[in-house]
Amino acid sequence: MENKKEDKTATNDKPAEEVINYSGIKAMPYIIGNETFEKLGTVGSYTNLVVYLTTVFNMKSVTATTFLNLFNGTASIATLAGAFLSDTYFGRYKSLAFASVASFLGSPLTSVAQVLVASVKKRGLKLPENPAFALFNYFPPKFTNSKLPHTSQFRFLDKAAIITSENEINSDGSATNPWRLCSIQQVEEVKCWVRVVPIWASAIIFNIPMIQQQTYVVLQALQLDRSLGTSGFKVPAATYIIFTMLTLTIWIPIYDRILVPYLRNLTGKEGGFTLLQRMGIGIVLSILCMLVSGLVEEHRKKLAFTRPAVGIAPKGGSISSMSSLWLVPQLALAGLAEGFCYVAQTEFYYKQFPENMRSIAQSFFFANFAVSSYLSGFLVSIVHHITPVQKLEIVCAKWYKYRGAEDDTEEKEPLKHRA
Numbered sequence: 001m002e003n004k005k006e007d008k009t010a011t012n013d014k015p016a017e018e019v020i021n022y023s024g025i026k027a028m029p030y031i032i033g034n035e036t037f038e039k040l041g042t043v044g045s046y047t048n049l050v051v052y053l054t055t056v057f058n059m060k061s062v063t064a065t066t067f068l069n070l071f072n073g074t075a076s077i078a079t080l081a082g083a084f085l086s087d088t089y090f091g092r093y094k095s096l097a098f099a100s101v102a103s104f105l106g107s108p109l110t111s112v113a114q115v116l117v118a119s120v121k122k123r124g125l126k127l128p129e130n131p132a133f134a135l136f137n138y139f140p141p142k143f144t145n146s147k148l149p150h151t152s153q154f155r156f157l158d159k160a161a162i163i164t165s166e167n168e169i170n171s172d173g174s175a176t177n178p179w180r181l182c183s184i185q186q187v188e189e190v191k192c193w194v195r196v197v198p199i200w201a202s203a204i205i206f207n208i209p210m211i212q213q214q215t216y217v218v219l220q221a222l223q224l225d226r227s228l229g230t231s232g233f234k235v236p237a238a239t240y241i242i243f244t245m246l247t248l249t250i251w252i253p254i255y256d257r258i259l260v261p262y263l264r265n266l267t268g269k270e271g272g273f274t275l276l277q278r279m280g281i282g283i284v285l286s287i288l289c290m291l292v293s294g295l296v297e298e299h300r301k302k303l304a305f306t307r308p309a310v311g312i313a314p315k316g317g318s319i320s321s322m323s324s325l326w327l328v329p330q331l332a333l334a335g336l337a338e339g340f341c342y343v344a345q346t347e348f349y350y351k352q353f354p355e356n357m358r359s360i361a362q363s364f365f366f367a368n369f370a371v372s373s374y375l376s377g378f379l380v381s382i383v384h385h386i387t388p389v390q391k392l393e394i395v396c397a398k399w400y401k402y403r404g405a406e407d408d409t410e411e412k413e414p415l416k417h418r419a
Contacts, residue, residue, distance in 0.1 A: 066377040074370070109360075115182045115190040118160035122180075125162050127155060135161035138173050138183045145355040148188035153195075157187050189354050196352055200368055203279065206341050207372030208379070209286040213293070213334045214241060217327055220297065224324035225310050235324065243328050247335025255339065275348045282341025289333035296326050 053059045128134035132150040135158060139147065150158075160182040163169065168181045175181040221237035228235060255272075263272025273281070300322050309318030345365055353361035 066380055070374065070377055111182075111186050112190050112193060114178050115157060115160045115186050117179050118182050119157050122159040122162055122164070123156070125159055125164070127158055127162070131155075131158050131161075132184070134163075135184050135187075136163050136169075136175065136181055137161075137185075138175065139185065140174070148185055148192075148354065150184050151188065151191060154191050157190055157194075158184075161187050189357065192353055192357075196349065196364065199276070199279070199348065200364055202283075203341070203345055203368050204372050204375065206279070206283045206286050206337070207369055208376050209290045210334060210338065211369075211373055211376045213244070213289065213330065216293075217241060217331065220300065220327060221324050223304075223319055224300065224322050224327070225319060226324045240324065240327055240331065243331035244335040244338065247332045248339050251336055251339040252343065275344045275351075278340045278344035279348070282337045282339075282344065285333055285337035285340065289330050289337060292333060293330040296330060299326070 053063075131152075135150070161184050163181065168176055170176050175183070217240055218237050221235075221240050226234045226237065260272045264270065267273065271278070300320050303322045304318060304320045307321050310321050342365075345368075346362070349361040349364050350358060
């Protein structure tokens with residue numbers, strides 16, 4: 001499909017309007033170019049910050065990792081504000097160019113809050129036998145979104161659409177107080193949110209290992225042999241994350257063009273696997289990624305103690321003779337995991353949310369990434385503070401009781417009586 005110019009039929013003596021539809025291959029380079037330069041700035045800065053904080057600021061690895069997790073989490077959660085402005089005021093394209101401060105009046109979240117408040121106010125009422133026909137079902141005159149059918153799930157929220165008095169409805173059919181009476185459409189939109197929350201929370205399990213890979217891989221590379229051949233050139237530690245991106249870039253076309261047609265014939269599903277199945281595959285691959293990462297780190301430490309070092313790392317510590325290319329398998333697994341889970345998450349949120357919440361749906365992905373970043377930093381801090389605690393093994397040993405210890409005590413008591 002290419003750019004097309006269409007002429008609308010002239011009506012009421014008005015000239016036909018020329019409409020330009022931007023789509024297809026001609027529009028794609030602009031999107032790819034925008035994403036490319038955005039990644040050059042964000043990913044390049046993020047990965048190099050690890051080296052900068054540990055070498056220039058002399059931060060400990062744990063402190064630098066925690067700081068970067070907080071930075072990444074804050075940057076990701078800021079997309080929620082951008083989504084509100086995009087859906088409410090500017091539109092998707094203007095939001096990419098402008099940033100401003102505005103109130104959230106009229107945003108889709110206001111409708112969500114109205115449903116929750118109204119359902120709580122009417123919590124004591126009973127639902128009618130046929131909710132789809134008896135509940136308040138109103139659509140504004142210029143309503144253009146798809147109409148959501150009534151569902152029987154989360155029936156508590158349906159109480160927000162119960163009509164208790166004729167005074168609750170205006171002459172044009174709208175609600176006099178939207179904080180007390182909501183339409184079925186509003187209720188079903190909130191149900192979309194509630195259904196997504198468990199899936200959103202499960203993705204946190206996936207994101208934490210992926211975030212760990214972005215930080216600790218750089219720290220691992222700093223203490224590995226990064227030289228290429230005999231030229232003396234050393235690969236910058238922050239660039240190893242590119243193996244994840246390369247794997248992701250290569251895998252997505254292979255999956256979409258080669259595997260999906262075969263899997264479609266095998267499973268009968270449009271995408272080969274369902275979106276939730278693809279998320280599950282991504283989570284399994286993230287677990288394998290962490291297992292491989294642990295084995296590589298264990299091997300690195302073993303070589304560091306048994307073989308002579310090849311140099312001193314910028315932040316201190318010896319550089320192992322182990323080649324840094326051993327990091328490629330775990331990074332490749334991370335790329336495969338992202339290819340399954342990240343893409344499936346984006347499609348899932350986009351399809352499950354109504355049209356007026358599409359930008360907020362996309363921000364759910366980054367909000368998940370933000371929560372995972374904070375939890376990753378919290379996890380690193382907890383492990384760092386608990387690991388060096390002294391005499392912890394003594395406490396565990398004192399708490400432990402040997403098998404048969406009670407029998408030995410019972411045998412000693414008769415001996416005392418004999419004495």
